[in-house]
Amino acid sequence: MTDELTRLANAVLWPGFFGTEAPEWLLAELRDGLAGVVYFGQNMSERLPELSAALRAANPDALIGIDEEGGSVTRLESATGSTLPGAAQLGAVDDVEASCATGAELARRAREAGIDVVLGPVADVNTDPRNPVIGVRSFGADPALVSRHVAATIEGLQTGGVAACVKHFPGHGDTHLDSHHALPEITLDPAEIEAVHLEPFRAAIAAGVDTVMTAHIVVPAWGAKPATLNPDVLGRLRDLGFEGVIITDALDMAAVRESVGIGGGAVQALAAGADLLCIGNPTNPGAAALPDQDERDFFAAREAVVAALRDGSLPRERVEQARDRVRALAAKLRAAEPAAQGAYDAAAIVRRALRVVGEPDAAASALSVVDARRRSTLAVDSAAGYVAAALAGDGFRARLDVDRASEAERDAALEAARAAGGRLVLLVDRPEVEPAQRALIEHVAARDSGAVVVNVGLPVRGELPLPFIDAAAASRISAEVARELLTA
Template sequence: MADELTRLANGVLWPGFLGSEVPTWLGAALEEGLAGVVYFAQNLRGDTAALSADIHRRAPRALIGIDEEGGSVTRLETETGSTVPGAAQLGVVDDVDATAATGYEIGRRVDAIGADVVIGPVADVNTDPRNPVIGVRAFGGSTDLVARHTAAAVRGIQRAGVAACAKHYPGHGDTHTDSHHGLPALSLSPQEIEEHHLPPFAAAVEAGVLAIMTAHITAPHWGDEPATLNPGVLAGLRAAGFDGVIVTDALDMAAIREQVGIGGGAVRALAAGADLLCIGNPTNPGAAMLPDQDERDYLMARDAIVAAIRSGELSRDRVADAARRVAAMADAVRGRSTAPEEPFDADRIADRAVRVHGSPRPFADGPTTVIDLRRASSLAVDSAAAHVALTLAAGGEIVRVDADAAAGAERDAAAQRAAAGQSVVLVDRLDADSPQLAVLEGIRSASTGVLAVNVGLPADAQGAVISSPAASLLSARAARRALLAGPV
């Protein structure tokens, strides 16, 4: 039997776990008041609805969350690629009804597997084209556009009977460091943050969002603490009228783990005003992952909270208040009725998001050589997803080139492949500073008329470019259709 402090700590913890069945440690924690779990791709290889039912049987108020954004980030369709439009596609289309319909479809799919919380939408305003972790996950770089589409997505998701969790407060869009690997720092003034990055979160609050996730980012005027651990930043969210659940981004990310550790991060996040602590994906250490990594990570957070309450470092009332908010969200989700399924045409939205620049030559419906210059995948985004290149190639050859490191000989070889037959150059970053743009221009200098397919942020570029902004199956199919359609 768990003691009272253990149950209290469990009420604010949201761990990941290994496998597609409930492990012994997780079963015990659920029975001892655990707030819930977060699903990652490794959990979804069996009967996920049965897994969710087992979790809810053990703990009826458990909240099951999942990162299901559509576009470049999916857990439900990891193996094949998402068939739901991503935020950047929706931003290009700029039709809030389409965004609300997409949010509803995401919520419907999440509800169908028995999960309760969509960890989305992304409410960040992506103002830095170098951003390695947001990019096409954002609706765009305009504050007003992001705000109206964030609100539409929240309404759509929650209409499906699940909770939305807008992220990453107070805005991760003006960074060029991935917080999975380091601690990003904003160089923006307080006024710039307030004017350009906070309005989408205010729009989410106005739309009734049940949860908001923090960002592991710093700014000079906040002091040394990242937003997740910063009382002043989180108090600002409450002052803006948000009374729902403040969720931390994963505590196993380097921005927290390498600064204060998972346990230290858990204690300091709660003290700062966070309510639900996302511990993270236990597979993230890769080859260094231990067989019981999931349990180890959970215990580091739980035991640190219990010890901090006992020592007086952490207020018991603060943890109890956080647990109360989490339980209230669970009750709110349980009390929602799922709306009936609505018609949804994902292909139509994806086609509307395609932009064709220049005058691409007509393509035959046959094998196509793909010169793939995209950035490597990260812990957050499968940016180099194989299904994108495979769909564009339609049985043709795929040549992977690291644009950051490619020497002259490798570039020359890529240019020769591009000139040998029907080919495209696949990119996801075409801004002026991008190595991909330099390699593309080199290929074009050796072989005129080369067509680029850009699945990253739309960018001004010379020559023929088809833009379909998501590393997803849906986006690749739309780009392939545009290839075959020829000039428009």
């Protein structure tokens, strides 16, 4: 029989898992009060609603979350690419009704799959163009713009019957490191953090957001620990008036795993004021992930919490407070009645967001795509093949790792694209901050004035030596709309 402290620990844990069916260890823990699960790409199949039903049969109060943002970050459509606008596209359109409607459509899709917590929208103000992990996941670099679209998206999600989760408090927008691999620091003046990076979180709280996700970032002015483990930072969130569930970013990310460990991170996060511990995506260790990494990570966190409860180093009252907040959210979602949703046209929003600079030659009958985007990260499938496939249609496409390719390999890829007969399209995502992408564009411009660039990363602030389309999302729908513009 599971003891009382183990059930208490289970009530604040939120693991990911491998596979498209629930493993027996997970079902057993759900029956013993586990708070729920988080879905990632490896859990997706056409039987997702049946998977959700099996999880809820084990625990009717289970919170089922998904790391889904639309645009460049999708799990629901991880195999084929998102058909929803991304945050940067919505920010470019700057129509709060479009953001609200997009949130409502995402809520509809989530509920259809048996999901009731959406880990979005991103409330980070992307003020560093080098940012490798946020970028177009943010609505933009202006706190007022980000704030109004965060609030509108929350309204759409939560009137649609799911809980929204704004992330990543206190703001991940001014970093140039990825917390999946390192521990970023925010060295800004605290007054700037308050005025710029906290503003969208204030707007989210005013909009009644159900949950807030922490960031594994250090603000030295507020202490040496990352925000997820820092009672001062999480106390500031409560001081802003937030009374809902504080969810940690994944404790298996390197920023925690390789510093205090998953178990230490679990105990410290609860002590700091977090309520629901996202143990996260068991693929986070990358190639080092073991076949049973999901189970190992869960029990590492659970055993550490139970041990800290037993020896009194983690106050039981703190964990009971967290459990009660999680239970209250589950009860609210069980009683939710989604509002009626009007007609929704994602492609129309994306068409409004795309920016064409320069004058591409007359419409081409075929496109030959050379995909020169950076390699995928754990947060974003940056090099997803579905983007290039949708852009090329039936035409030629090739992948070119410009950071590693020799001149001969580069020239061979370009020559193969030209030989295929379609208009040459360079698919990039960081032309202003990645020298190799910029060099490729300049190389092609000197030899093929009819080529065009499609940029799925942050919009270009200056000029490029070729006509270009700023798409602002690495998604299937963005590529399809860009293809329409080039072939119509």
